[in-house]
Amino acid sequence: MSDFLPFALPDIGEEEIAEVLDSLRSGWLTTGPKTKRFEQEFAAFIGGNVEAVAVNSATAGLHLALEAIGIGPGDEVITTTHTFTSTAEVVRYLGADPVLVDIDPLTLNIDPAAVERAITPRTRAIIPVHFSGLSCDMDSIFALARKHGLKVVEDAAHALPATCHGKLIGSLNSDATVYSFYATKTITTGEGGMVVTASPEIAARCRTMRLHGISRDAFDRYTSKKPAWFYEVVAPGFKYNMTDIAASIGLHQIKKAWQFQARRQEMAQYYDKALERLPVLLPPKAPAGDTHAWHLYVLRLEPSAKVKRDHFIELMAERGIGCSVHFIPLHLHPYWRDRYALKPEDFPCAQEIYGRSVSLPLFTKMTEADQQKVIDAVRGILT
Numbered sequence: 001m002s003d004f005l006p007f008a009l010p011d012i013g014e015e016e017i018a019e020v021l022d023s024l025r026s027g028w029l030t031t032g033p034k035t036k037r038f039e040q041e042f043a044a045f046i047g048g049n050v051e052a053v054a055v056n057s058a059t060a061g062l063h064l065a066l067e068a069i070g071i072g073p074g075d076e077v078i079t080t081t082h083t084f085t086s087t088a089e090v091v092r093y094l095g096a097d098p099v100l101v102d103i104d105p106l107t108l109n110i111d112p113a114a115v116e117r118a119i120t121p122r123t124r125a126i127i128p129v130h131f132s133g134l135s136c137d138m139d140s141i142f143a144l145a146r147k148h149g150l151k152v153v154e155d156a157a158h159a160l161p162a163t164c165h166g167k168l169i170g171s172l173n174s175d176a177t178v179y180s181f182y183a184t185k186t187i188t189t190g191e192g193g194m195v196v197t198a199s200p201e202i203a204a205r206c207r208t209m210r211l212h213g214i215s216r217d218a219f220d221r222y223t224s225k226k227p228a229w230f231y232e233v234v235a236p237g238f239k240y241n242m243t244d245i246a247a248s249i250g251l252h253q254i255k256k257a258w259q260f261q262a263r264r265q266e267m268a269q270y271y272d273k274a275l276e277r278l279p280v281l282l283p284p285k286a287p288a289g290d291t292h293a294w295h296l297y298v299l300r301l302e303p304s305a306k307v308k309r310d311h312f313i314e315l316m317a318e319r320g321i322g323c324s325v326h327f328i329p330l331h332l333h334p335y336w337r338d339r340y341a342l343k344p345e346d347f348p349c350a351q352e353i354y355g356r357s358v359s360l361p362l363f364t365k366m367t368e369a370d371q372q373k374v375i376d377a378v379r380g381i382l383t
């Protein structure tokens with residue numbers, strides 16, 4: 001199966017490899033100078049005077065952000081069913097309840113009207129997820145947040161880089177925005193994440209809580225003039241810090257973020273052209289002038305298509321191509337379904353879209369021949 005085209009592969013250059021070796025040889029492996037530089041360069045990339053706090057996953061980052069805005073037992077946090085379980089599980093970490101709502105079938109993003117219907121006196125925050133790298137309707141989300149006094153934490157795991165009315169996601173008015181550097185995401189550090197916020201208080205709380213609730217990290221203790229052995233524990237924190245080995249990769253990946261986006265966009269446009277006459281619904285586009293990060297390219301098979309989604313994925317695999325499904329909506333997973341007595345009828349759009357969706361391979365290391373192989377396979381199966 002050596003010519004099997006996987007669903008996703010990271011794009012790691014010699015610069016990343018050399019930087020990792022440099023870290024390994026330097027003796028400084030954990031959070032240190034490279035993590036600090038990665039945070040500074042990430043914040044500069046986003047712009048708008050934000051601070052960036054590096055962590056070991058987006059899941060950790062979402063947990064820290066919700067903790068920093070004060071989510072706790074008895075609170076409700078509204079998010080979409082059309083996401084990865086991370087988005088909701090972090091709410092449970094804090095003893096609060098995620099309230100899942102349906103998506104807008106045109107954008108596949110959280111439906112603001114459904115958010116409004118789900119607001120109760122216990123609602124404290126909204127977590128919009130910029131699905132596949134297309135910005136949510138943030139005007140409506142912010143309007144609801146203002147009207148009801150709610151916090152907003154953006155799950156931007158797919159959205160580096162993406163814009164909303166020309167402004168980069170991460171530089172909007174939310175309390176915090178969280179990115180993922182998992183191996184399949186638009187930039188990677190192997191495992192990793194970043195919390196971005198314009199609030200010095202939220203940034204400071206995330207920094208403390210990512211490392212055991214300790215007031216100074218190891219690098220600070222190593223470089224500061226105060227005695228290195230001294231620190232104070234101010235809260236029962238977590239172990240969520242990023243290593244300098246991971247940051248070594250991130251330092252070079254962030255420099256390539258726009259180049260990667262341009263390549264993904266070019267490939268998405270090529271898929272659109274090649275597949276438009278088939279019995280499929282093409283992915284939604286960003287409004288004119290805005291950037292779609294194109295983390296995912298999700299096709300929806302028309303009911304008239306010759307094969308159903310599950311069979312389609314099997315036939316693609318037989319042709320040596322890996323596909324995926326984003327996402328199995330949370331309301332179908334046993335834990336969420338049973339704990340909150342969720343029914344498919346409560347999420348008609350997400351439920352219907354789940355049955356028809358398939359994500360095609362889209363990654364920057366794909367060659368034109370790889371993409372042609374995917375296109376030929378899709379055409380072969382559907383015509």
Ligand SMILES: *Cc1c(COP(=O)(O)O)cnc(C)c1O
Pocket residue numbers: 056057058059060083084086087129155157158179180181182192193
């Ligand atoms: C990947 C992903 C996450 C989790 O990212 P990790 O870095 O693996 O923790 C969260 N939300 C969404 C929407 C994702 O796709």
